Amino acid sequence: MADDAPAPDPRDLSQQERPQAPGSEADLALIHERACIAAKAAVDLKADEVKILDMHGLVTYTDYLVLCTGRNLRLTRRIAEEIGFKLKAEAGLRPRGAEGTAVGDWILLDYLDFIVHIFTPEAREFYRLDVLWKQAPVEVVQ
Secondary structure: OOOOOOOOOHHHHHHOOOOOOOOOHHHHHHHHHHHHHHHHHHHHOOOEEEEEEEOOOOOOOOOEEEEEEOOOHHHHHHHHHHHHHHHHHHHOOOOOEEEOOOOOOEEEEEOOOEEEEEEOHHHHHHHOHHHHOOOOOEEEOO
8 A cells, every 4th residue: 555656557547447347236245345344444443434335326436435534644544554454354355556645634445346535534524525425325334
C-alpha cells in the first residue's frame, strides 16, 4: 500500500477490466462477506460512521463501497493497514490499488468488487459520498 509505486500507463488502464461481474447471488454474497470483513476491521479500530453501500445495481465498476471515518490522519492510516491485514489473512485478498496512504485524509483501497474509502471527518464532509450515492441501499456496521 505504498504511494511510491510508479504511475500506471493510461493505455494499460483503459485495457484493464474488472475480472468479471458477479454471476450469481452466491458470488455477490461472497463479495458482501469480504466487504463486511473490511467494515468490521474498521469498527474494531474505532472508526466512525462505518457503512456499506450496495452499488451493484447502480454502477458497473464495483459492487460495494465501504465508507468509514477515522478521527485523525494517524487513525485513517492505521485503519487502512488493518483492513489490508485482515483481508489478506481471512480472504487472501490484496488491494488492486491504493491511493492516499501518504497523506491520509482520504484513503482508497480498491479490491475491484468492493472499494474501501477511509476519511478524516473533514474529508468525509467535503466529498459526501453517502449523499452522492443516496439511492444506494445502506448497511450501517457497528
